[in-house]
Structures are given as C-alpha cells and as structure tokens.
Amino acid sequence: NAGVMQNPRHLVRRRGQEARLRCSPMKGHSHVYWYRQLPEEGLKFMVYLQKENIIDESGMPKERFSAEFPKEGPSILRIQQVVRGDSAAYFCASSPPTKGGYEQYFGPGTRLTVT
Amino acid sequence: SQQGEEDPQALSIQEGENATMNCSYKTSINNLQWYRQNSGRGLVHLILIRSNEREKHSGRLRVTLDTSKKSSSLLITASRAADTASYFCATHTSGTYKYIFGTGTRLKVLA
Numbered sequence: 110n111a112g113v114m115q116n117p118r119h120l121v122r123r124r125g126q127e128a129r130l131r132c133s134p135m136k137g138h139s140h141v142y143w144y145r146q147l148p149e150e151g152l153k154f155m156v157y158l159q160k161e162n163i164i165d166e167s168g169m170p171k172e173r174f175s176a177e178f179p180k181e182g183p184s185i186l187r188i189q190q191v192v193r194g195d196s197a198a199y200f201c202a203s204s205p206p207t208k209g210g211y212e213q214y215f216g217p218g219t220r221l222t223v224t
Numbered sequence: 225s226q227q228g229e230e231d232p233q234a235l236s237i238q239e240g241e242n243a244t245m246n247c248s249y250k251t252s253i254n255n256l257q258w259y260r261q262n263s264g265r266g267l268v269h270l271i272l273i274r275s276n277e278r279e280k281h282s283g284r285l286r287v288t289l290d291t292s293k294k295s296s297s298l299l300i301t302a303s304r305a306a307d308t309a310s311y312f313c314a315t316h317t318s319g320t321y322k323y324i325f326g327t328g329t330r331l332k333v334l335a
Contacts, residue, residue, distance in 0.1 A: 113266075140321075142323070144325070149330075150327065150328075151312055151325040151326055151328050152325040153325070154322050154323065154324065157322065165321050167322075168322075200266055200267070211272075212257060212269040213267075213314075213323060214269070215259075215267040215268070216266050217265060218265070218266050
C-alpha cells in the first residue's frame, strides 16, 4: 500500500509565476490536509478537503492560494503569482474517512523556492 | 498562533540517556498526538493519546496527558543516535477537523 505521495519534491518558481503542488492520499483515504512549514518552525494548517469539497480553509491566505480535491486524481494546492514569502515546505497528509481525531499520514513534502 | 507549545525548543543528550519533551495547549481537546520529523522529511506518527487516557506506551516511548494542566509529555527511554529528529505534538478538538501542531522540540542524541 503506497503511502501519501507528493510531487514535485522540489519546485523553483520566479516571483509572479504559478506553483502547483500535487498530493495523492493513501489508498482508501478520502480526507486530505495541507500544511505549510517554514524552516525551524512547526506545521501551520492551511486547508482540509474531502473529495470534491473544501471543508475548512481557515488557514489558507484569502488571495492567491486555492486548493481542490477532485473526484478523480490528486489534490492540488495552487499558488498564483508567487512571492518570496511563499518559499516553504508544503506537506500533505491524509486520514481515513471517519470523523476526525485519527492519525494522519504525511507525504514527503514539496519544497517551494521562489527566486 | 499555534495552540501547542513544546519545550524545550532544543535538547541535546548522550546516547542511552532519557529524553523528555513537553507540550502545552490552550483549549479542550479530543486527542493529542506526537509526531517525529527527520530533517528534510515528512512527519511520522508516533503515538495518539485520547483525552480520557492518562498514559500510553509504545516501545521506548511513553506519553502522558494531564488535561487539568493542558499538558502532555513524551519520554524516550534509552535514546539512540537514530532518535535525532524534531518532535511535534498535535492536538485535535472535537467537532473540528483541524489538527494544531506545536512548534517542536529539536532533539539531538550524541553517540
């Protein structure tokens, strides 16, 4: 059973470009979380999605950031017009389709560098 | 700001010694989880303790939870160099979907 997969592992974008980060949850998992981690810091919650639904996006900046988890295919975190401050590691986690409170399985992360 | 705060922020010990990390939080929780993160990697789940539990063990790990003090501790006994990593607590509150992560403790175990 493959774990949570994220790609790309490393992404370099110039200021103003778009970044697309992908996350494929573990098989059978329908809950996906996105987190951002700055160097030497903890993870900050961004958004929680179920298939075709955004359940909680309270941690996501109102502008330039969006997330989706379509019926088919991976979850996508999209950052438009990237700025240097967007440079961080972005982690995706998935959990089983039960109501909260279970362990999360994390992907290896995507390290975004904005030049 | 993050709900969970770990202390110490950094800890350096000799192989074979025990390592204790603490996590404090602010609101009522459903459960608290501890994760490990090796440098440059994703997080690995270590242990989950529910709000009605006081202590849990898993191998060399021992976790305690004191809901009256809103705090938890993670004890790693007989530490090994391979335990070198950052350790995070994460809290989950009933009725929400969020997991709130603490700021982490960076543990270094010297061989």
